[in-house]
Amino acid sequence: MQLSVTSINSGSNGNCYYIGNEHEAVLVDAGISCRETEMRMRRLGLSMHKVKAIFVSHEHSDHIRGIPVLARKYKLPVYITPDTLCRSRMDLSGVEVVSFTGYEPVQVGGLSVTGFPKFHDAADPHSFLVEGNGVKIGVFTDIGSPCEHVIRHFEQCHAAFLETNYDDGMLDRSYYPYHLKRRIRGDHGHLSNRQALELFVAHKPAFMSHLFLSHLSKDNNCPKHAKSLFDVCADGTEIVLASRYVETAVYQISHQGDIFGRTLTVEDITSAGEQLSLF
Template structure:
């Protein structure tokens, strides 16, 4: 009774996150080509045949590049808001379009997918939490600010993909034009390392086992530094950098009750 998660890619060059149980799965965003998505899943021992739906966070190209081809090839329903679909200019068959609004939940096989609005410079941006058998996995990227929606969902997670996009000092000293720096850090762009770390320190669940730091900037962040920053506060949480070049390993996320049962069994054996 577990969930399996992997980041197939995370960054401004493409975003795609896999969450599934033993029978079915969903993708959140599909910013890689259809072929590249298939290739990375195959390398991880995952199959597109288990994917039952794609949930779209917003219309930026690094989140939707592969959606039309994946939907057509596998006849996958695409969960997307009406304005996001309009602004994305995606060509998706009508019968595959599943429109949603914020705070809706959907059942995909035995998976429950919850949606909530977020701050980002897109027309109707949303984040998601995928739940199964008392296990919650959050997909929290492309967020300009830490809002109550984010806090409330993050508190419930056993695992999360959490944006840690930029280091304040690296962004300030970097070569980006002033308007772009302000777009990134202005409350409708991305979360900084400091913002993400504060969310992690203050609001994480005692049951959080995996944190996949996501959407790191190529120019305004440093993966080694960021992982060390979080690892110092991690205690029993496994901290992983979601790469912008390759897929992460597939991680098995279990419910707290299963962890307790395993620990009790080990004690009895001793």
């Protein structure tokens, strides 16, 4: 028994993650347009009609931009906390809006989705654990520091999307103003390569088959460098780059740790006309 997972898009220009079984699927965030989401899913052989709900991590535009159109068109319920909904200022008229509470699982067909709090500079930010067919998939992005909530859930995952937003040296040398560098590095900002790698090495379960490096900064990270750091410590886990410009392959993750699919490589992105500096 397996779950299908893919990153539809991952980065400050938009985030959207697909997790599903043979009958239904959910999206965690929808930060790119409805049209772009549909196009990428078609390329992957996935149907939007299989998607039964959207779960919202927080109100920043790169996580919610596509939600109103997508939810209306496909009549999808949007699961969102009251504080996030208020701060988002989304027009969700005509959309079924459902509140969720941290640590209370939401059942979507054969999938169970549990949100839990995280550190980020948003009203009520949550990460998610999606479970089905005996498989657990985590979505851990937009995190300032790996708190106990994150660690506890990461240790359960057969596969995970983990933020590797910036390289410390590149951020030091970047043109970003001091206040923005401080925000990114803060306890409510983003995870660096180093922080994510420390979490991975210290808390990766032996059965984790698959790790997506996610939400890489366009200006302050290098995909090749980030992947090389994790490859050295992978210990049997497949390391995949999640791009800000193209979807990954669809991976079928089983509780035995089997992986089916093809890793999106740096060469794939380059051949698609994207340069590494565009991550």
